[in-house]
Amino acid sequence: AQSVTQLDSHVSVSEGTPVLLRCNYSSSYSPSLFWYVQHPNKGLQLLLKYTSAATLVKGINGFEAEFKKSETSFHLTKPSAHMSDAAEYFCVVSWKTSYDKVIFGPGTSLSVIP
Amino acid sequence: DGGITQSPKYLFRKEGQNVTLSCEQNLNHDAMYWYRQDPGQGLRLIYYSQIVNDFQKGDIAEGYSVSREKKESFPLTVTSAQKNPTAFYLCASSTRTGTPYEQYFGPGTRLTVT
Numbered sequence: 001a002q003s004v005t006q007l008d009s010h011v012s013v014s015e016g017t018p019v020l021l022r023c024n025y026s027s028s029y030s031p032s033l034f035w036y037v038q039h040p041n042k043g044l045q046l047l048l049k050y051t052s053a054a055t056l057v058k059g060i061n062g063f064e065a066e067f068k069k070s071e072t073s074f075h076l077t078k079p080s081a082h083m084s085d086a087a088e089y090f091c092v093v094s095w096k097t098s099y100d101k102v103i104f105g106p107g108t109s110l111s112v113i114p
Numbered sequence: 115d116g117g118i119t120q121s122p123k124y125l126f127r128k129e130g131q132n133v134t135l136s137c138e139q140n141l142n143h144d145a146m147y148w149y150r151q152d153p154g155q156g157l158r159l160i161y162y163s164q165i166v167n168d169f170q171k172g173d174i175a176e177g178y179s180v181s182r183e184k185k186e187s188f189p190l191t192v193t194s195a196q197k198n199p200t201a202f203y204l205c206a207s208s209t210r211t212g213t214p215y216e217q218y219f220g221p222g223t224r225l226t227v228t
Binding site: 032 | 118120147149154155156157158159202204206216217218219220221222224
């Protein structure tokens with residue numbers, strides 16, 4: 001069965017310190033992996049995506065994620081948190097069978113302390 | 115600008131009334147999706163459509179209905195049979211060619227039923 005786990009429901013960091021949001025997945029297929037960000041009462045915005053090319057993926061706003069197949073992980077990182085990074089982050093797994101199947105993780109709420 | 119629009123942003127209804135949420139895209143995407151988001155939870159798929167005049171139930175379709183008469187439009191009706199309709203509803207679309215199948219999201223409609 002396919003699933004996505006985000007290990008922390010809430011992460012709090014100080015402004016200027018590193019951010020680590022963890023994501024593990026389970027999939028029988030070769031998945032595509034995404035991170036989305038959602039600010040309060042807004043839609044979701046794509047941060048980055050893994051396409052089976054480079055395992056280290058760079059996204060917008062200084063975020064990056066590393067795909068580790070042996071660990072089935074796709075953790076999101078940023079070297080230095082900014083106040084505007086405070087939001088909800090979703091890890092997403094997608095793969096193609098007879099239709100486009102997508103599973104969203106439960107989300108991690110990131111707080112940034114000034 | 116290409117994108118997805120959802121209207122209205124906030125919607126209030128009395129219990130027992132049907133209500134229709136609008137979703138329009140000008141991205142020329144074949145696939146469209148409706149998700150429901152409850153506080154502290156990830157997104158759950160209600161319905162999806164991969165082509166005009168065809169749609170499939172997602173994980174929580176009971177109490178909802180959709181139509182796909184035009185490529186650009188995928189309205190969602192929340193019927194009186196939906197036991198707990200108050201939620202944030204997100205519409206998305208994606209191309210069905212190439213990989214990965216990243217989804218583009220609208221800004222969402224917050225429905226409150228009293």
